[in-house]
Amino acid sequence: MSEAFSMRKYLRDLSLPFCAGCGALTVMGEFLRAVHELNYENLSKFVFCSGIGCSSWIPSPYFKADSVHTLHGRSIPVATGIKLLRPEANVVVFGGDGDIVGIGLSHFIHAARRNLDVLVIMLNNMIYGMTGGQVAPTTPFKAKTATTPYGSFEYPLDAAKLAVTAGASYVARWTTAHSKELKNAIKEALTMQGFRFIEVTSQCPTAYGRRMGFKDAGEMVRWFQKSAVPIDKARKLGEEELQEKIVVGKFVCKRRPTLVETVYKMMEEAQKEVEKS
Amino acid sequence: MKGYPKEGVYFWQGNEACAEAAIVSGCRFFAGYPITPASEIAEHLSKKLPQVGGIAIQMEDEIASIGAVVGASWAGAKSMTATSGPGFDLMQETIGWAFMTETPCVIVDVQRLGPSTGQATKCGQGDVMQARWGTHGDYAAIALSPNSVQEMFDMTIKAFNLAEKYRTPVILLADEIVAHMRERIIVPSKKNIKTAGRKKPKPNDTAFFGCEEVPPMPSVGDGFNVAVTGSTHDEFGVRFTADPNVHKRLVERLNNKIMYHAEEIAETETYNLDDCEIGIVSFGCTSRAIYETVEMAEKKGLKVGYVQLKTLWPFPEKIVRQLAESAEKVIVPEMNLRQVFYEVQRAAGGSADIIPLNKIGGGELITPEELFAEIKESVKK
Numbered sequence: 001m002s003e004a005f006s007m008r009k010y011l012r013d014l015s016l017p018f019c020a021g022c023g024a025l026t027v028m029g030e031f032l033r034a035v036h037e038l039n040y041e042n043l044s045k046f047v048f049c050s051g052i053g054c055s056s057w058i059p060s061p062y063f064k065a066d067s068v069h070t071l072h073g074r075s076i077p078v079a080t081g082i083k084l085l086r087p088e089a090n091v092v093v094f095g096g097d098g099d100i101v102g103i104g105l106s107h108f109i110h111a112a113r114r115n116l117d118v119l120v121i122m123l124n125n126m127i128y129g130m131t132g133g134q135v136a137p138t139t140p141f142k143a144k145t146a147t148t149p150y151g152s153f154e155y156p157l158d159a160a161k162l163a164v165t166a167g168a169s170y171v172a173r174w175t176t177a178h179s180k181e182l183k184n185a186i187k188e189a190l191t192m193q194g195f196r197f198i199e200v201t202s203q204c205p206t207a208y209g210r211r212m213g214f215k216d217a218g219e220m221v222r223w224f225q226k227s228a229v230p231i232d233k234a235r236k237l238g239e240e241e242l243q244e245k246i247v248v249g250k251f252v253c254k255r256r257p258t259l260v261e262t263v264y265k266m267m268e269e270a271q272k273e274v275e276k277s
Numbered sequence: 278m279k280g281y282p283k284e285g286v287y288f289w290q291g292n293e294a295c296a297e298a299a300i301v302s303g304c305r306f307f308a309g310y311p312i313t314p315a316s317e318i319a320e321h322l323s324k325k326l327p328q329v330g331g332i333a334i335q336m337e338d339e340i341a342s343i344g345a346v347v348g349a350s351w352a353g354a355k356s357m358t359a360t361s362g363p364g365f366d367l368m369q370e371t372i373g374w375a376f377m378t379e380t381p382c383v384i385v386d387v388q389r390l391g392p393s394t395g396q397a398t399k400c401g402q403g404d405v406m407q408a409r410w411g412t413h414g415d416y417a418a419i420a421l422s423p424n425s426v427q428e429m430f431d432m433t434i435k436a437f438n439l440a441e442k443y444r445t446p447v448i449l450l451a452d453e454i455v456a457h458m459r460e461r462i463i464v465p466s467k468k469n470i471k472t473a474g475r476k477k478p479k480p481n482d483t484a485f486f487g488c489e490e491v492p493p494m495p496s497v498g499d500g501f502n503v504a505v506t507g508s509t510h511d512e513f514g515v516r517f518t519a520d521p522n523v524h525k526r527l528v529e530r531l532n533n534k535i536m537y538h539a540e541e542i543a544e545t546e547t548y549n550l551d552d553c554e555i556g557i558v559s560f561g562c563t564s565r566a567i568y569e570t571v572e573m574a575e576k577k578g579l580k581v582g583y584v585q586l587k588t589l590w591p592f593p594e595k596i597v598r599q600l601a602e603s604a605e606k607v608i609v610p611e612m613n614l615r616q617v618f619y620e621v622q623r624a625a626g627g628s629a630d631i632i633p634l635n636k637i638g639g640g641e642l643i644t645p646e647e648l649f650a651e652i653k654e655s656v657k658k
Contacts (some may be wrong), residue, residue, distance in 0.1 A: 012515075014515065044500050044502075047497045049348075049497055060504060060506060060516075061504035061515050061516065063508065064497065064502055065502055066497035066501070066502060066503050066504075066505075067503075067504050067505065068348070068351060068497065068505040068506075069504070069505060069506035069507065069516075070344065070347075070374065070507070071344075071370055071371060071374050071507060074340065074344045074371065076341075076344075077308075077336060077341035077342075077344030077345045077348065077350035078344045078345065078347060078351075079342070079348060080308075080334070080336070080344075080345045080348060081306065081344070081345035081346060081347065081348025081349035081350070081351075081352060081356070082348040082349070082351060082352045082498075084306070084332050084334070084345075084349065084352075085305075085306060085332070085348075085349050085353060085354050085497075086352045086353075086497065086498040087354030088498070089497070089498045096505070105339065106337050106338065106341075107341055107344075110336075110337040110341070133591035150580065195393075234547055236539065240632070252288055263332060263334070267327040267330065268328060269327075270324075270328050271279075271327065271330070273328075273329060274279045274280050274328040275279060
C-alpha cells in the first residue's frame with residue numbers, strides 16, 4: 001500500500017444519496033478499502049453493473065469507473081454480455097436482495113450454474129427499501145412491513161445457500177457489523193475467478209428498522225452482531241436453533257472451469273474445425 | 278475469411294439469410310432463447326459466430342438474452358437477439374432501456390400468430406404496433422419489414438447500420454413465412470456490402486449522452502469512466518431524476534435524432550405511385566401477393582399502384598400520402614385485424630378511401646385472388 005486510504009480517490013465529486021445510517025455506506029467503504037489494499041490506484045480495471053434499488057446506487061454513478069446501471073433485476077445478464085466480450089475486466093455487480101434474489105433470481109441461479117466470472121455483492125436489508133418498505137423474499141417470518149401489516153406469512157430465502165447449491169465458486173456472508181471480515185472476503189473474492197457471491201446483511205433504518213421498533217441504525221447493527229453464528233458452529237446446530245440467526249463466514253471456495261474459460265475454449269475448437277474444412 | 282459467406286447465389290431459408298447477414302454486418306455477439314419460428318437464427322449463429330471469433334449464448338429467458346446483448350454492445354460488439362411474439366413481449370422493458378441508454382443493437386421479431394400462445398407455428402403480422410409502442414414512455418422506434426429471403430439478408434445489414442448510425446435499438450420485424458421459406462438469394466461480394474460502425478469518442482471526450490444529435494459511444498473497459506443509466510441523465514450520464522429540463526432535453530433529443538431523419542430511414546418500393554385509381558399499401562409476407570394482383574388488374578384495364586413498406590417505423594407517411602392523393606381507394610391487406618390500416622388512414626389525411634383487408638388464422642397468406650377480388654369490389658362502390 002503506497003498511501004493512506006481515501007474513498008474520495010475512487011469517487012466522482014457528487015453527494016451520496018443514502019439515508020443516515022444506511023448500510024450501503026459501510027459496504028461501499030469496505031469495497032473501496034479492499035480495492036485500495038489490493039493496490040489498485042484507480043478503478044480502470046473494473047466494470048460495475050447494478051440494477052434498481054438503493055444499493056444499486058453504490059457504484060452508479062458515484063464510482064469513478066465504468067458503471068452500467070441496468071433495469072430492476074437485470075444486472076447479471078448485462079454483466080454476462082460485458083464479461084464475455086471483456087474477459088480482462090473485473091466485473092462487479094452490486095444489488096439488493098429484491099434485485100438479485102427477488103425479480104432477478106433466475107439470472108442469479110444461472111450465473112452461478114454457468115460459473116460466470118463476476119463478483120456479486122448483495123446487500124440484504126430484508127426489505128424493499130426504495131419503494132417504502134414492502135415485504136421481500138428475504139424478510140424474516142412474522143416481520144411487519146408495509147405489505148405485511150400483520151407480519152410476514154412467508155419464510156425467507158437463504159441466498160448464500162442457494163448460490164452454493166447452484167455451483168458458485170465462492171460464497172460468503174457477513175453483516176455490516178463485520179466490516180473487517182467483509183473487506184477480507186471482498187479481497188479474497190476479487191483475486192479469484194468464477195462466480196463469486198458475497199451477501200451482506202445490512203440495515204435499512206428508514207424502511208425496516210422503523211417498523212420493527214429499532215431505535216436507530218446502531219441498534220440494528222448490534223442486532224446483527226448478536227444474531228451472527230459462524231458457519232462452522234452453525235453446521236453443528238439444528239434448524240430450530242438457527243432460527244432468527246444469521247449464519248456468517250465462508251460457505252464455499254473452490255476452483256472449477258469458468259464461463260469465460262469454457263466459451264473461449266469452444267471458440268478455439270470451432271476455429272480449428274473450420275480451418276480443417 | 279473462414280466462416281464468412283462467399284459471394285454467390287444460394288438457396289437459403291429466411292432465418293439462415295438473417296444469420297449470415299449478421300455475420301457479414303460484423304455482429305459478434307448473439308444471445309437468445311429458443312422460440313418458434315425464430316430458433317434457426319440462434320442455431321445458425323451458434324455454429325457460425327465462434328468460427329469468426331464471435332460468441333453465441335443461449336440464456337435462461339428472453340429478458341436475460343436482450344440484457345446480455347445490451348451489455349455486449351457496451352463492451353464494443355455489434356450484438357443481436359432473435360425471438361417471436363411472446364419473447365418480444367418479455368424484451369420490451371429492455372428495449373426501452375436500450376433506447377434510453379442509446380445502445381445500438383438488433384432485435385429480430387419473427388412474428389407468429391398471437392395473442393398469447395395463439396397458433397404458435399403459424400404466420401401473423403400482429404406485432405406491428407408492438408414494435409412501435411411496446412415499451413413505456415415517449416420513444417421513437419425503427420422497425421424494418423422484409424418480404425423475401427433476399428430482404429431478410431439485406432435488411433439485417435440495414436438494421437445493424439441504422440442501429441450503429443443512430444445509436445439505438447432497431448427491430449427487424451420479420452414473419453414466419455419470410456423466415457421459414459427457402460428461395461434464391463444473392464450474396465454480394467464483401468466490398469459491395471456497406472457496413473457502418475459506431476462513432477467512437479476522442480481521448481478526452483466526456484459527453485457520451487448529449488451535446489450532439491448522436492454522441493460518440495465509448496466501450497466499457499476503455500478507460501472513459503462512462504456512467505450508463507436508464508434513469509434520466511445529463512450529457513455525462515449523471516442521474517437527474519426530478520429536473521424537468523434535463524428530462525425534456527434528453528428525451529426530445531432521443532426522439533428527434535430518429536424522427537428528424539424519418540424520410541432518410543424510410544425505405545419503400547413503389548409502383549404507379551402518381552397514376553393509379555386503386556392503391557395498395559402492404560408489407561412483409563403479405564406484400565408478396567401484390568405483383569400478381571397488379572398483373573391481374575392491369576389485364577382488366579385497371580390502374581393499380583402500390584407501396585411496399587420496407588420500413589414500418591418511422592412510418593413512411595410522405596410516400597403513402599402521395600399514393601392516397603393519386604388513388605381514389607387504397608387497400609391495406611394485412612395478416613392482423615387492422616394495424617397498418619390506421620397509419621395509412623392517418624397519412625392519407627382524408628385524400629382517399631382506405632379499405633382494410635384482413636385475414637387471420639392458420640397462417641394463411643392473403644392470395645392475389647383475394648386481393649384482386651377486393652380491388653374489383655372497391656371499383657364497384
